[in-house]
Amino acid sequence: MLRRQAQRESAARTYARSLPIVPVRARGLTIEGADGRRYLDCLSGAGTLALGHNHPVVLEAIRKVLDSGAPLHVLDLATPVKDAFTTELFATLPAGLADDARIQFCGPAGTDAVEAALKLVRTATGRTGVVAFSGAYHGMTAGALDVSGGATDVRVARLPYPQDYRCPFGIGGERGAELAARWTETALDDPKSGVPAPAGMILEPVQGEGGVIPAPDGWLRRMREITAARSIPLIADEVQTGVGRTGTFWAVEHSGVVPDVMVLSKAIGGSLPLAVVVYRSELDAWEPGAHAGTFRGNQLAMAAGAATLAYVRENGLAARAGTLGTRMLGRLQGLAAAHPCIGDVRGRGLMIGVELVDPEAQGPDDLAPPPDPALATTVQRQCLDRGLIVELGGRHNAVVRLLPPLTLTDEQAAAVLDRFADALAAAERVHRARPSGPAR
Structure with a gap:
């Protein structure tokens, strides 16, 4: 199906390129692919699925x-x-x-x-x-x-x-x-x-x-x-x-x-x-x-x-999104303290962004390190390998975006952040192993 899609669909397709999966079933936060793998979906149809996939109501x-x-x-x-x-x-x-x-x-x-x-x-x-x-x-x-x-x-x-x-x-x-x-x-x-x-x-x-x-x-x-x-x-x-x-x-x-x-x-x-x-x-x-x-x-x-x-x-899901989002932002900010490649963590409620940067390329007069879209792409790929779907955005496509459904549980939020932290560490190892390019 992926091969036929590439042959038939426009070159303008986006998500299908960065997320090469074939969803066949979904419920709540979870998507199951045609290959039997299960994913935690923090894209939620670009924020469309407030209640997640196939909510009973x-x-x-x-x-x-x-x-x-x-x-x-x-x-x-x-x-x-x-x-x-x-x-x-x-x-x-x-x-x-x-x-x-x-x-x-x-x-x-x-x-x-x-x-x-x-x-x-x-x-x-x-x-x-x-x-x-x-x-x-x-x-x-x-x-x-x-x-x-x-x-x-x-x-x-x-x-x-x-x-x-x-x-x-x-x-x-x-x-x-x-x-x-x-x-x-x-x-x-x-x-x-x-x-x-x-x-x-x-x-x-x-x-x-x-x-x-x-x-x-x-x-x-x-x-x-x-x-x-x-x-x-x-x-x-x-x-x-x-x-x-x-x-x-x-x-x-x-x-x-x-x-x-x-x-x-x-x-x-x-x-x-x-x-x-x-x-x-x-x-x-x-x-x-x-x-x-x-x-x-x-x-x-x-x-x-x-x-x-x-x-x-x-069901007060807006207030719930605010409370849970604050906790998730706090944990991501803690992660940033240990990973200089996280330049900024920001958002409101369950609309969260993590901007990835190249701290080694920061000049003496730079207010912030330059964005690192290559690292962000690697993080997204590593997330997918660990069963986590995230989106990229921002001016330079260097912001990892989390848009989970408002029905997200505390346990699911912890699982999302665990997988993201693991993917970030793996992406950093991949980048460190690459030959260094010309100085920027």
């Missing part, structure tokens, strides 16, 4: 719809399944948004919802430009690439996203975040900055693909103040951070920020494709048909999503 919700004889595809018509999903979703939204919100069902992927959000704020404000941040990832379609930094013909003003380890101002901490906020404010107010009044500002409360970088709460509050004072809609991309992943139901809740628009996908479909935009009613300036999509009425995804949202809410 998700399967039951899907079976119920299938057995009822209800239509599975209805475009944007009202159905009991959609009504139940919307009601459950609105019950979880940040206070201050749910009471006056509208929802737009989009195409099935998060990038579709990003495109809808950009179109929404442009329609509502009559402006065209967008403010986004360095290191962002919002999807792979044209507008989403514009605000992600992946496009060459950019119509977006990109501003610094604060971070401690590789601070764009070289200082980190509260002062670094304050400078990032002042830079944003100046760019918006200076008539010679080249940044015209934008239609919106889009940001991730925790940058995922950018390297698992949590936005400082104070900086997020400043972004809310800056945008509100200038009538700029604030768009929070919660595609990966939502549904309890970071320790609160929505990551913006850590800072108390209420955005004007929220982009939601991944976990809200309970493992099935679903994406929505939720926004303040005053932005609802669309004419009928102004934004549409054939596959915006997936009844199975709505049923699975409603079941997932309810289970996370009723």
